[in-house]
Amino acid sequence: MVKQPEIVDYSVLEKVNFPQDLKTLTIAELNTLAQEIRDLIINTVASRGGHLASSLGAVELALALHFVFNTPQDKIVWDVGHQAYAHKIITGRKESFSSLRKQGGISGFPRREESIYDVFNVGHSGTSISAAAGFAQAKCLKGEKDKIIAVIGDGSMTTGLAFEALNWAGDSKKDMIIVLNDNEMSISPNVGALSSYLNRIMTGHRVTKLKADVKGFLKSIPGIGEHIVRLSQQVEESLKTFVVPGALFEELGFTYVGPLEGHRLDYLIKNFENIRDMEGPVLAHVLTKKGKGYRFAEEKPLDYHGIPPFDVDTGEPLSSASVFPTYTEMFGKTIIELARADRRIVAITAAMCEGTGLEQFKQNFPQRFYDVGIAEQHAVTFAAGLAVEGFIPVVAIYSTFLQRAYDQILHDVCLQKLPVVFAVDRAGIVGEDGATHQGLFDYSYLRSIPHMIVMAPKDENELRHMLKTAVECGNPVALRYPRGRGVGVKLDQELKTIKIGRGEVLRKGSMLAVVAIGSTVYPSLAAAQKLAAQGISVEVINARFVKPLDSALLLKAALSFKKIIIVEENVLQGGFGSAVLEFFAEKGVKGAQIKRLGIPDEFVEHATQAQLRHKYGLDEEGIVRAVKQMIK
Numbered sequence: 001m002v003k004q005p006e007i008v009d010y011s012v013l014e015k016v017n018f019p020q021d022l023k024t025l026t027i028a029e030l031n032t033l034a035q036e037i038r039d040l041i042i043n044t045v046a047s048r049g050g051h052l053a054s055s056l057g058a059v060e061l062a063l064a065l066h067f068v069f070n071t072p073q074d075k076i077v078w079d080v081g082h083q084a085y086a087h088k089i090i091t092g093r094k095e096s097f098s099s100l101r102k103q104g105g106i107s108g109f110p111r112r113e114e115s116i117y118d119v120f121n122v123g124h125s126g127t128s129i130s131a132a133a134g135f136a137q138a139k140c141l142k143g144e145k146d147k148i149i150a151v152i153g154d155g156s157m158t159t160g161l162a163f164e165a166l167n168w169a170g171d172s173k174k175d176m177i178i179v180l181n182d183n184e185m186s187i188s189p190n191v192g193a194l195s196s197y198l199n200r201i202m203t204g205h206r207v208t209k210l211k212a213d214v215k216g217f218l219k220s221i222p223g224i225g226e227h228i229v230r231l232s233q234q235v236e237e238s239l240k241t242f243v244v245p246g247a248l249f250e251e252l253g254f255t256y257v258g259p260l261e262g263h264r265l266d267y268l269i270k271n272f273e274n275i276r277d278m279e280g281p282v283l284a285h286v287l288t289k290k291g292k293g294y295r296f297a298e299e300k301p302l303d304y305h306g307i308p309p310f311d312v313d314t315g316e317p318l319s320s321a322s323v324f325p326t327y328t329e330m331f332g333k334t335i336i337e338l339a340r341a342d343r344r345i346v347a348i349t350a351a352m353c354e355g356t357g358l359e360q361f362k363q364n365f366p367q368r369f370y371d372v373g374i375a376e377q378h379a380v381t382f383a384a385g386l387a388v389e390g391f392i393p394v395v396a397i398y399s400t401f402l403q404r405a406y407d408q409i410l411h412d413v414c415l416q417k418l419p420v421v422f423a424v425d426r427a428g429i430v431g432e433d434g435a436t437h438q439g440l441f442d443y444s445y446l447r448s449i450p451h452m453i454v455m456a457p458k459d460e461n462e463l464r465h466m467l468k469t470a471v472e473c474g475n476p477v478a479l480r481y482p483r484g485r486g487v488g489v490k491l492d493q494e495l496k497t498i499k500i501g502r503g504e505v506l507r508k509g510s511m512l513a514v515v516a517i518g519s520t521v522y523p524s525l526a527a528a529q530k531l532a533a534q535g536i537s538v539e540v541i542n543a544r545f546v547k548p549l550d551s552a553l554l555l556k557a558a559l560s561f562k563k564i565i566i567v568e569e570n571v572l573q574g575g576f577g578s579a580v581l582e583f584f585a586e587k588g589v590k591g592a593q594i595k596r597l598g599i600p601d602e603f604v605e606h607a608t609q610a611q612l613r614h615k616y617g618l619d620e621e622g623i624v625r626a627v628k629q630m631i632k
């Protein structure tokens with residue numbers, strides 16, 4: 001039972017600041033500590049938002065690993081890092097945990113800048129085994145004996161990168177330990193052949209446990225019990241071979257240990273002590289429950305994977321002020337509308353069905369929906385194959401995760417000019433998830449590829465028309481839209497196509513032009529309105545396309561205005577503003593003063609979207625300031 005913050009008893013946690021403090025505790029105290037840490041995590045996430053279910057599932061794992069191993073000399077590499085809150089709490093960040101994901105506070109993911117116990121920066125799935133292999137190799141070169149432990153979830157284990165790393169690690173025979181944290185869930189239930197394999201191991205484990213229970217019961221029956229047990233020996237042998245646990249990993253060169261129950265500290269500690277003394281690559285298969293210890297999260301781990309602030313007692317998210325649909329929801333609705341009219345449209349997600357708004361599509365068109373697991377590269381090349389066969393695949397992936405599929409976009413889609421639509425969600429500033437999750441590079445990495453069309457809607461209504469345009473244009477297209485709610489505009493009755501490469505003038509002005517795209521259009525309009533009241537007349541152009549640019553519109557603006565401001569939520573290097581500058585240089589445009597607003601050459605840390613837009617001058621106030629400076 002979760003208690004309210006004011007009555008929470010943290011009597012054991014009070015004594016623990018660093019891993020060495022664990023080593024003086026009894027198992028009973030460690031169990032109490034696990035409960036106290038859970039309370040702290042639940043209460044903190046309830047007020048700050050964050051990754052709840054995964055972290056609750058990994059509390060005993062974090063405690064047992066830090067208890068047994070000599071961290072930070074022994075290195076624990078967390079995969080993704082969204083499950084590492086307990087690790088943070090017992091490695092010197094108990095007090096600062098209340099600042100989780102706040103601007104200037106601690107990050108939601110392990111960060112080397114934050115603690116020596118965070119040995120590798122993470123946020124994207126599947127990196128831990130490769131990084132751990134690198135650490136193991138380095139130890140070998142340096143002649144050091146410290147232990148290297150990668151902790152990876154069953155979802156992340158399905159990434160191509162994890163397989164590449166297993167392939168290397170199993171063969172290299174380096175001392176390293178992989179802890180497979182298996183809760184049968186990715187964000188939604190895990191998918192794929194590996195997941196089925198792990199499931200069979202677990203089923204086998206349950207069968208073995210059941211056998212032991214039944215045997216115990218039979219033996220207790222006076223007279224006949226022993227006899228029945230002897231008769232059942234044969235059956236038992238065949239049951240044993242029902243599953244050879246971990247054979248796959250053994251074949252790859254690992255010593256397989258497991259499956260281990262992941263919420264029994266005494267048992268986990270004993271097993272990790274044995275594993276610590278083993279040589280070569282070891283895979284410890286640990287079974288955990290996502291959401292462990294918080295009823296709502298255990299019942300609905302998907303809803304509590306990443307969650308905004310919520311009420312601890314009811315589990316309900318605290319109400320959001322806006323009732324406008326999100327861009328994701330609008331995408332989800334529109335793709336269904338389009339798919340009804342065109343049977344060639346299929347949808348692909350890389351383990352983010354809910355996050356990308358495809359649940360309804362999945363319900364409506366189960367045969368035309370594919371969750372490929374955390375496999376962005378495969379998702380894109382799989383789409384290319386479908387496109388060659390005449391289908392129109394819509395691949396919905398967050399901007400930050402699409403980075404992983406760059407070569408597939410270039411080599412498998414664009415080189416063959418295949419009509420694959422990339423629904424690039426969470427593009428721009430995403431907020432509290434921080435540097436690993438900001439979607440600030442896609443204009444730059446997509447617009448440089450031949451044949452690619454890149455567009456961004458100013459609002460949720462335009463998103464609908466752009467999606468129709470994208471599926472009908474017969475080209476590789478990236479449609480990028482931000483995290484969060486739309487601006488609440490009226491939705492047109494009918495979907496219509498937009499002319500490729502055509503922007504629009506939204507507001508006429510005489511002194512200066514602001515050329516905006518995507519989420520920066522409305523703040524630019526608001527800025528223009530504010531400036532008009534001060535006698536400053538600003539024209540606002542919605543560019544719509546990063547590629548191809550609306551050359552006529554841009555040339556006209558360059559001729560009519562001596563001053564132009566370009567606004568984008570993307571890095572300045574190679575982004576939309578760069579594209580316009582390149583175009584002006586090519587056309588020999590002279591004498592225009594041009595200022596670009598966007599993200600400078602740095603990674604953007606965690607804070608709310610509003611705080612970050614403010615910090616980088618991409619909100620109304622920043623645009624007003626930039627205009628005033630330019631006309632001064």
Ligand SMILES: Cc1ncc(C[n+]2csc(CCOP(=O)(O)OP(=O)(O)O)c2C)c(N)n1
Nearest residue numbers: 054124125153154155156185186187351401
């Ligand atoms: C490359 C990449 N794609 C997608 C994601 C989004 N994501 C974050 S956690 C997660 C599920 C991870 O599942 P698992 O490794 O089993 O960890 P669990 O949450 O179950 O503990 C996904 C898909 C990501 N972080 N990185």
